[in-house]
Amino acid sequence: MLAPLRGARWSLFVCSITHTFIHVFTMMHTALIPVFIREFNLTIFEAGLLVSIPLALSVSMSLPYGFITDRVDPRKLMILSLLMSGISGLAVSQARSFLTLLLPLSFIPLSSTIYHPPALTIVSELFSEEKRSRILGIHAAGGTTGVAIGPITLGLILERFGWRFSYFIWGLPVLLSTLLLLSLPAVKYVAHKERESEEDEAVIEDVEDSRSKIISRYFLLLLLAMGVNGIGQQALSAYMTTYLVSVRSLSESAASMLYGLSPFFGILGSLIGGYLGDRLGSKRWISTAYAGRILVYTGIWLGPLWLLVAVYLLGGFFGGSTMGPSTSLVARFSPKRRRGLAYTIFMLLPSLMGSVSPLIAANLIELYDITGLFPFAISSTLVSIILFQSLPEGRRKSVSYR
Known part of the structure; x- marks a missing residue:
């Protein structure tokens, strides 16, 4: 039982850390709306599109994605989501126009949409049902940490280094976090063997x-x-x-x-x-x-x-x-x-x-x-x-x- 326990704990750690990274950009762009309006000379309507279009893209892709998420290795989907988020963050840091800003911003919520179903599927099967709420709470805390530290980082370095540096310094760790996912065992080995009989x-x-x-x-x-x-x-x-x-x-x-x-x-x-x-x-x-x-x-x-x-x-x-x-x-x-x-x-x-x-x-x-x-x-x-x-x-x- 010791080896499976170690594997389950490591899998929970990896999923919680990557949950942090997938959320570091979640609240950054909304905090930067006044900055975007000034720097890119946007109208109020265009600024609103920076919020509504990424959300609309995420919603439109959710259900079609849901029908394939159970048919693909969840580790591959999580890696895809982090690659999408990290590359999008780096692209935002280099944006020079409204369109080159809107495009990568639109893929950040989509990366979160791709990440959550496979990650939650893995975490929900790591331990017995009596511990499931507690384990999912730990995983949720990882995501909440990411939501919090993104804007805090922005606030700390905005005046000295500018907003672009906030996206750049987090883009690289997000990309590197995909290496952790390579260490996850296949889901059928992570989960309890008795989970099928329990269900x-x-x-x-x-x-x-x-x-x-x-x-x-x-x-x-x-x-x-x-x-x-x-x-x-x-x-x-x-x-x-x-x-x-x-x-x-x-x-x-x-x-x-x-x-x-x-x-x-x-x-x-x-x-x-x-x-x-x-x-x-x-x-x-x-x-x-x-x-x-x-x-x-x-x-x-x-x-x-x-x-x-x-x-x-x-x-x-x-x-x-x-x-x-x-x-x-x-x-x-x-x-x-x-x-x-x-x-x-x-x-x-x-x-x-x-x-x-x-x-x-x-x-x-x-x-x-x-x-x-x-x-x-x-x-x-x-x-x-x-x-x-x-x-x-x-x-x-x-x-x-x-």
Whole structure:
């Protein structure tokens, strides 16, 4: 058992590190929109295209990709994604026009779309189900770290070396990280041999009865619950810095710094949330974390200014804490042979919500004002909690200390 344990731990380490690298560019270009407008003499519409076109490309490729992800060696797909991200980052650093900037920026979200289904498929099979939420939480913490350190790096070197250097210095490590993936064993050797028999003994009849189907009704219910929550959450997130500046009277730099610090608390949330998902059950912890976010929304909206920073950062913790449990539920409610497709559909959801939510938010702001986003987000989160109660409880098994 010692050799398989070492192999599983090494595979988790490699997947977590590469998850960090695939996300270092995730938030950089949105932070640089004012810089791009000035340097490339862009209109507001053109600046918006730098955000919308990469997202649209990622969404359009997700489902076709999902149907092949279970038929290709996941290690090859992960290597492809990191090569695409690293080369795109280097290309962005050399961009001299709007088109030469837009093209590589469009491939960065696509590389993330390619990476996640095979990586999550590998990680979800490394340990027994009793540890799955915790292990996926560790993997999620790697991605959250990448989301956080990219903009922080940009902020540290922007004034002295310029924004291009931020893409250049991360492009090379992203490319080199592909070498780590060559050390991963084939998936069938990484996973527990008893995983097949464990899945055959599952007590959730809906999943068992739908083994020939791509997804089960519980998987659809999970998507619905998280989608309803995502609409409110992303609608509020899109205009959070605007709210902090216009209503809470923070300076633009202070609002941006607060916005950027939140992912750091998401790292801690990913680790603790994964552990609590295993101890309490994934469904129960997600419901608890969503209830915590309702308190966070209320505190940001109605709480005193002196409490704002603490409450806002607590929201980052709750947001990160659901990553491990939610991806664990995807594995639980999807057939093993189509798990890559299930993760593709699951990862497609945030992109879809991200394209719709800002439009909903804009209409709410026009009809009411920006504070109207808070009751909308609170209501959607509450509905999501109610939907989660329709999911079955986790199976009761003794904990494996593999």
